[in-house]
Amino acid sequence: PGAAPVARAPYRLAPSEMKELLEQLQELSDKGFIRPSSSPWEAPVLFVKKKDGSFRMCIDYRELNKLTVKNRYPLPRIDDLFDQLQGSSIYSKIDLRLGYHQLRVREQDIPKTAFRTRYGYYEFQVMPFGLTNAPAVFMDLMNRVRGIHVDPAKIKSIKDWASLKTPTEIRQFLGLVGYYRRFIKGFSKIAKSMTKLTQKAIKFD
Incomplete structure (x- = not known):
């Protein structure tokens, strides 16, 4: 808050990257993800090659990230995730298509996402890759949408x-x-009648 805008010169791109840039800018614009900008903020563009050989356009927001107040939402620890895989023999993954782009940026923050290219000056209306708080914001959304659930295998013994x-x-x-009371709304009220049966003054039939 209150920080002066930061502007960095564009990076040099290879001819193949320039072609890719033009195509991706057009696609992002057609989808309403970006719009023309006149912001004093400016970040350079670079490309990251994905496993399938295609290119992901990224914005180098390192200077902006230095000025950003960090979101402290807890992200999963890698070692905890590996612990959950113990004993598994079949693995799969789900790639949420353009997950970050499903989140809109607050109107007052849109100018801070500005980036300059040879083909024009743009800013994101949706969350781009590269922002320091993007993973935390996205994880928070996923947890609120899906909620936190108990593994059915963990409560099988209780049900049986x-x-x-x-x-x-x-x-x-x-x-x-x-142990699972945080997952059960009104746990104390639900368990009240059973709790009474543990008292000495109450006769158990």
């Missing part, structure tokens, strides 16, 4: 639990299901 017959068995059961 035999009928409780003693106060001790009730305490054991409540201790187990209590």
Whole structure:
């Protein structure tokens, strides 16, 4: 906030990259992802080759990122993700098409995304690749859209639990299901009748 605009000169691109740039600018413009700009902010364009041989247009926002207040939303740790794969033998992945481009940039922040090319000066109306807060914002959205769920395999033993017959068995059961109380709205109210049965003054039939 309050930082002076930063402008960097465009990078030199190979002829093949210039051709790719023109095509991608046209596509982004046709989709309404970018628009002409007159912003004092300016970042250069570069290309990253993807595994399938195609090119991803990226904007070098390093100078802008230095001035950005960081979003501290927690991202998954790589080692935690690998721990979840333990024991698996079949792996797959889902590539959410143009995931970042499904998020709109706030109108007052759009000028900060400006980039200059040989073919014109543009700014993003949707979230581009390269912004320091993009991964955190996207992860936050995915968690809010999908929510946080319990692995069905983890609660199978609870669902298959035999009928409780003693106060001790009730305490054991409540201790187990209590671990998942953050996933259960109104847990205390739901478990109230069972909790009462653990009290000495209450007769258990």
